[in-house]
Amino acid sequence: MAPPDERALPAPDGSTGLDPEDWDSFRSLAHRAVDDLVDHLAGRRDQPVWRPMPDEVRHSFDGPLPRAAAGADAAYREVLARVVPYSMGNDHPRFWGWYMGAGHPVGNLADLVASVINPNLGGADHSPVLVEQQVVRWCAEAAGYPTSASGLLVGGASEANMVGLAVARSARLGRSLREEGMPSGRRLTVYASTEVHSCHRKSCELLGLGAAALRHVAVHDDFTLDVGALAAAIAADREAGLEPLAVVASAGTVNTGAVDDLEAVADLCEREGLWFHVDGAIGGFLGLSGSAASVRGIERADSLALDLHKWMQAPIDVGLVLVRDEPAHRSTFSVIPTYLAHTDRGIAASEVWFSEYGLALSRGFRALRVWMGFLAYGADAFGGVIDRTTALARRLAETVDAHPEVQRMAPVGCDIVCLRYAPPATAAADLDAVNREVVLRVQEGGVAVVTDTVLRGSVAVRVAISNHRTRAADLDLFLEEFVRHGREVVAERGRG
Incomplete structure (x- = not known):
C-alpha cells in the first residue's frame, strides 16, 4: 500500500490532544474534586445509605452520544448531580448488603x-x-x-x-x-x-x-x-x-x-x-x-x-x-x-x-x-477489622436472641448474622412475605442496606457486617428500624 500523501494530512494546529490547555484551571478542578470527595467520606454517616433514583435522573442517562465538548468542569458537575448521590452506598457505615467492604481513603x-x-x-x-x-x-x-x-x-x-x-x-x-x-x-x-x-x-x-x-x-x-x-x-x-x-x-x-x-x-x-x-x-x-x-x-x-x-x-x-x-x-x-x-x-x-x-x-x-x-x-490493622466486625456480629446475634419479635436463623459464621422478623402472633406462612417487604422498606428508608436469602426453605434477612466503619450504635439503629417496619407490615397485612 502506498504511503499517504503528506499534503492530505491535517496541518499541525498546536493541539495538546486530550490534555487541558490550561493546567492551572485543571489543577483547581482536581483540588476541588478531592476536597468534595473527602467531605463526602467524612460526612457519609449523616447521609442516607441508599436512595431510590428519581425518574428524571434515571431518564437523564438515556441521552445520545455527546459530540461537542462540555468541558471537564461541566462533566464533573454532572457526576456530583447524577452519580454520587445515587451510588450503591457500600461506602456507608450501615451498608451490610450482600458481602463487600467499604473501601478506605488510602486505597482511594x-x-x-x-x-x-x-x-x-x-x-x-x-x-x-x-x-x-x-x-x-x-x-x-x-x-x-x-x-x-x-x-x-x-x-x-x-x-x-x-x-x-x-x-x-x-x-x-x-x-x-x-x-x-x-x-x-x-x-x-x-x-x-x-x-x-x-x-x-x-x-x-x-x-x-x-x-x-x-x-x-x-x-x-x-x-x-x-x-x-x-x-x-x-x-x-x-x-x-x-x-x-x-x-x-x-x-x-x-x-x-x-x-x-x-x-x-x-x-x-x-x-x-x-x-x-x-x-x-x-x-x-x-x-x-x-x-x-x-x-x-x-x-x-x-x-x-x-x-x-x-x-x-x-x-x-x-x-x-x-x-x-x-x-x-x-x-x-x-x-x-x-x-x-x-x-x-x-x-x-x-x-x-x-x-x-x-x-x-x-x-x-x-x-x-x-x-x-x-x-x-499495617496488616495487623486489617486483622483488627476482622476481629471487630466479628465481635459486632456476635453482639447483634445476642441482641436478636433476646428480642421477642426477632428470630435468628443460623449460627453466626464469620461476621454474618441471619435473622427475621417473627412476632409470636404472626403465622409462619406469612413470614416470608413480611420479611421481604421489611427488607425493601429498610433499604428505601435509607437507614441501612441489608438483603435477604433463603435458608432451609425460609426467607432470612442477611446482615453481612464486613464494613470497617460500622459501630455498635449503627446496628442498634438498624434493629430498631427493622422492628418498626416489621410491626407496620404485619399491621397492614392484618387490615388487608
Whole structure:
C-alpha cells in the first residue's frame, strides 16, 4: 500500500490532544474534586445509605452520544448531580448488603495515582510489576499460604475461583486439553457444599464441564460441609464411571459465613487424589485475626481464591488466586506470540509476565491500592477489622436472641448474622412475605442496606457486617428500624 500523501494530512494546529490547555484551571478542578470527595467520606454517616433514583435522573442517562465538548468542569458537575448521590452506598457505615467492604481513603488515593501513571500489568520490566509480585507474597503470608505460590490479581473471587479450577482441569488432563479440547467420554466432577457460591456453577459451565459436574453435598446444622457425605458422593460417582476432579471448600459461605473443616477436606483430597481448592472470598484472611485456628488447613490447598475488596476493604475491584504449583498455573494459560517475546534487556526483560497466568493481557494497576493499604495501615490493622466486625456480629446475634419479635436463623459464621422478623402472633406462612417487604422498606428508608436469602426453605434477612466503619450504635439503629417496619407490615397485612 502506498504511503499517504503528506499534503492530505491535517496541518499541525498546536493541539495538546486530550490534555487541558490550561493546567492551572485543571489543577483547581482536581483540588476541588478531592476536597468534595473527602467531605463526602467524612460526612457519609449523616447521609442516607441508599436512595431510590428519581425518574428524571434515571431518564437523564438515556441521552445520545455527546459530540461537542462540555468541558471537564461541566462533566464533573454532572457526576456530583447524577452519580454520587445515587451510588450503591457500600461506602456507608450501615451498608451490610450482600458481602463487600467499604473501601478506605488510602486505597482511594492509590487509585488516583494508578490511573495517572496508567501502567499495563500484563508484564514487562517496570516497578508496578514488582508491586504486584510483592502484594501476591504479602497476601499469601497474610492468609497463611506458602509464599512460594504463584499468584495473580483479578477482578474478584469469582474470577479467582475459575482460574483455580482451570488449573485443576489442566493438571488432570494435560497439554492435550489446550490443543484438542475436552476429551470425549470423560466426565469430570467437582464437589462443594449446597451453600457454595454460585460462581462455581459458572466456572464449571465455562470450563466445559457442565453445570451437572458440580455436585452439591449436604451440610451440617451449622451449614458447614458434611465431609462424610462428601466421601460417599465421591465413591458413588467413581462407581458410576465418573471422574472426580476437585473439591471446593468454603472459608466463609456466602449465606451464613460458615467455614468448612479445611483439615478434614484436605485429608480426604489427599487420600482420593483430588485437587483441593478453597474459596476464601469471605474468610480467607482469618489468619490475620484472633480466629486463625478456624481456617487451619488452608495452607494445604492446591489453589486458593481470595477477595481484597471484602474484609480487607480495598476499593472494588480486586481479587487474588494463589496456586501452589507455579508450573501448572503457567502452563494452563501461557501463550507468548512474537510481539510479546521476552528479552534479557530493555523493557521486555521481566521474569514474570502476569499475562501468562490468566486470560487478560491488558491489566490495570489494582495492586497499588492493596500495597499502599498494607504500608499505610499495617496488616495487623486489617486483622483488627476482622476481629471487630466479628465481635459486632456476635453482639447483634445476642441482641436478636433476646428480642421477642426477632428470630435468628443460623449460627453466626464469620461476621454474618441471619435473622427475621417473627412476632409470636404472626403465622409462619406469612413470614416470608413480611420479611421481604421489611427488607425493601429498610433499604428505601435509607437507614441501612441489608438483603435477604433463603435458608432451609425460609426467607432470612442477611446482615453481612464486613464494613470497617460500622459501630455498635449503627446496628442498634438498624434493629430498631427493622422492628418498626416489621410491626407496620404485619399491621397492614392484618387490615388487608
